[in-house]
Amino acid sequence: MPTESGARNTLKQFDVMTIEKHMKRRLQFTIVWLATLAAARGAEPARPTKVEFSRDVRPILSENCFACHGFDKAARKAELRLDTRAGATATTDGITAVVPGKPNASELIARILTSDVDDVMPPKKSGKHLTATQKETLRRWIEQGATYQRHWSFESPKRVMPSPVPGTAHPVDRFIQARLAAEKLAPSRLADSATLIRRVSLDLIGLPPTTAEVDAFVAATKKDADGAYRQLVDRLLASPHYGERWGRWWLDQARYADSNGYSIDAPRQIWKFRDWVIAALNADMPFDQFTIEQLAGDLLPNATESQKIATGFHRNTQINQEGGIDKEQFRVDSVFDRVATTGTVWLGLTVGCAQCHDHKFDPIEQKEYYRLFAFLNNQDEPTLKVLDPGAGASELTTEFKAIEDKLKAYVKDHADELAKWEAGLTPEIMKSLSPAITKIVAVPMEKRTFAQNKTLFAGGIGGVGPFRLLNDRHTELDTLLNQGVTTMVMKELPKPRKTTVFIKGDFTRPADEVTPGTPAVLHPFEKPAGQPTRLDLARWIVSPQNPLTARVIVNRVWQHYFGRGIVETENDFGLQGTAPSHPELLDWLALEFQKPGGDGVWRLGDGVRNEAPKTFERTAKTPDPGPQTAWSLKSLHRLIVTSHTYRQSSSDRPELRQKDPNNYLLARQQRLRLDGEIVRDVALAASGLLSPKLGGPPVYPPIPDGVMGQGQVKRTWAVSKGEDKFRRGLYTFVYRASPPPSLNVFDAPDGFSTCTRRIRSNTPLQALTLMNDSGFFEFATALEKIIQKDGLETAFRRCTTRAPKSDELAVLKKLDTLNAARALLNLDETVTRE
């Protein structure tokens, strides 16, 4: 370690001018430092005396210094790196950036305090600027010995039990309330029953409660508030709609959509993957298995169809079908996307930043990026033909055969009638017939196939009546059984592709060859005997040694309930991310999530997970998780939503507005505008139109003219009929190039890249959509009928869950019934979760 005198000695090597400059700077330094100190004291009176590297120092260095003095060798200036202690304290050309314990001897301090524009750090042209407080923090950090800590998220979570808080048993509340007590803040009262049932219903299943459910819950709460709530949570977690609600959460991350993207944007079939996600979540498939099946289900021994379908996760990338393209370019782009998505979704790291160069902030080398790339570079990208297991293939086949027999008999019985019809075909009539029909008419009657007869009857004398009914069903079954549904999956190539580093991420500039591997900064990767595959990568990700995945996932679940994660940068747990607001709670949740069973203190009822949803067949390889299974998302949800922190009122309070206006400390709940799909679902449910049908091919509710048809190929949008017009928002067909406007306007993601947090914007286009979209107008006319039949109060309750106050009713009564229905569907409260 260089000493003060040692540092001085090295000054001898400088020429006189340098020394003069150095002395001048020292003088400036002392003056500026005193001023800084005064300013800092004025601005920040209460600060911890001990500077902590991870919490206080690294964010400053990462934001302002690491771009040039960090991990990326190529970008490093003056051979100085500040991301390691060895680098920061090394002496180069007689200059030492950080001399532990001696800020005055540290070049870093001199350079951040100098007023010399040529010398000041960060340089003016970087656009970065240190505040007086930040400068003082760095000074004190060096004064206190300049200790480094490993970045918190690369260390394993530590189990710290929350300190007891009188009257609070729930561990989540103990963590939250201990912190609130330190700030002399009290949590809010429990939200009232109606608000609570609406909140937890929207959060767990994405649908509002019915008025009967509300009445029952309010009554039960009066007898036993906690018991009633526990039962409610259990019921909701067992609902198959839970899988839809949380399935959408995962589909955002999976960048799911129903078309190929780019300019051609042809429709694709991959909804089986969507249904797989819903089913897996409903079955509470443990998250580690959920991960393995999606990343590498096809590589599991004796992989089932369901496990293959799961690999659709990484097929949700775009495919360019434009003429004249180099397919390899776009294949490589899709692998880039897969690497970045894997990093963001499971590791909460911006791995994609190392595609062109070493990561600027996190310790991930470009070469390591391509080692991850190597896992994902060996796939064939086929489609899989699947028969819906829920469809009951054998029964359907029987029905199909029976109908076919009936149709054949019908054709035979009506041969004379057909002959008569054909005889009456004048040239004028022939012109009006479809070419398919005229072609068949030209075939002698006895030579016609069954399929030809079917077409002929359907277009002629069988167009109405019994033939039509049978024929429609026959066609439907034929599609289901014989045409089949396909879904896009992953398949390992027998011989792996060669993977190289690409210079600057350019696929035309291959460099060194690399083998599959994981970043050195994380837990070790256990190399298998042969070529490592995606399965090894998936297992490495869900390894108990991985410090990141469980934290990242619990944080993303937490974010859904409070509008913000414990780590606010939910997709960046790296050095540029924010520090957790409640680090101990985050670690505790992460460990609970991975732990089988649990200590039972907070567990408010088991057994829910044993109940398989009826609508979906349990995926073949999914073992019944049972209450002792680790990585249970349902247990995690139950844990969070049973806390007081979750159940408290979201009303703001004057003292909170003053002390914690952004609600970091959670002394209240947070009002959240509903997701785009759920805005639709709530309106459908309130107006009584909602179809509860689960899964299946995407549907086409009405959209305005002119939305389709900007692409190269004109796409049709045949509006769904019957109940498919009123399905939940998550089943709406999404063309990446022309997403459905009423979802898009409420910030539904577009499926181009992974979306780990939705923005909640508030715009006039949303108002126009809710007021004037023909779909929403249809919902309003249905709600009007409810007003006419059951009264305004019922309609109000269907929209907001609570009973209207007299002044609210008085306002609505001034309006005609249709207008009242429209006003109700447009209320802030209707599109918000309190």
Add this chain to the structure above:
Amino acid sequence: MSLSPSHNELSRRHFIGRSATGIGAAALASLLSPRLFAATQPPQFAPKAKRIIWLTQAGAPSQLDLFDYKPGLASQFDKDLPASVRGEQRLTGMTAGQKRFPVAPSVFKFHQHGRSGLWLSESLPHTARFADDICVIRSLHTEAINHDPAMTLLQTGHQIGGRPAFGAWVAYGLGSENADLPAFVALISRPSGPTNAQPLHERMWGSGFLPSRHQGVRFSSGKDPVLFLSNPPGITPERRRAMLDDAATLNRLQFAEYQDPETQARIDQYELAFRMQSAVPDLADLSREPADIFDRYGPESKKPGTYAANCILARRLAERGVRFIQLYHRGWDQHNNLPSGIKSQCHDTDQPTAALLAELKGRGMLDDTLVIWGGEFGRTVYSQGVLTKDNYGRDHHPRCYSIWLAGAGIKGGQAYGETDDFSYNIVKDPVHIHDLNATALHLLGLDHTKLTYRFQGRDYRLTDVHGEIVKPVLA
């Protein structure tokens, strides 16, 4: 409260989604401002331009037949493009299999125009009248060789979709000058000729990871210029007003209870939506434009949805303070029959473009409006398919192409940058799309290195980590 300073500052910054070094803390106030389209922040320095009209020629117009005069090519007819010129340029799959790369000189004559003597093709007689106002950049280049990635790069600074469009960045940085209209409007026109219209995507005017309020609002030529603008059937303006008033009353009661600023914002958004319902149809209604206006813009200008009609609309949008008007015209992808294709495209665009420039100039608006005309890449000097004296096609070419700029802060009457004798490689003053975007932002008073938004742990910019302001094109 004792949240550590670094945590507090970082968290707030991340939550607001703006970096402390980019859009500053002032953004917080305006984010909560009820005026949705209000400016996010004041310009970073004195702007030359208040707005941009981007006349986007989708499909890639041929620089060789419009702007980049190569008199020497006449003697090279049907000779092979020297391999030394071609270098290692990637070819598209459409010509990669060609055995020969025969040089196709332009069939169009070039003349010098204006005091500046700018060379322009005979296919642009109307634009030529503004030779002293426009600055042709002949040395623009890109990396992409296919339409979709190239257009995405041109619009968002990146080949893969998902980043904010240029206009969204401007909306984010500057907001709108008109409280009743969005800051960013997209107009799409269809070519009149039978051409392969190039694809366009919602995301080309999308907000990417920026909040959706910054996305471009597409004005269409149908009965609803903006989606969902018209009241549903049977709803009169009076009924709508009554409904809005009562919904607002109920929302205010809700606000009193929860004190959530989002509720207040929603009340204001409904009012703005109401105002848009009258402001937008008024704007899109060209029927009260004087007859001579249609004469200036040409015969197509009375047909809604044409480039000419959209040019009139663009001027009306500009007059009303819309910051960024992106007008698309498709059909420039002449892989074959280029001479007739170019004629048809120029028939659609040349006169209206010139009329727009004339009108802006006449109203004094060209001084603070930046007009950009161009496509996503250039075209090859060699013919795609059969070459004859009067017919040929041209494939995609990313290494050099031409666009022009006019108006606010632009030094007109010049051609900037040079290409080789084959318009295949740049020999002087290359300008990348990032440089173009940096320059356009500069004219708006925005420093392209400081207009940032934090997403997935990184401060993103329109110009990524690139971009140099092209000073010689500035007045």
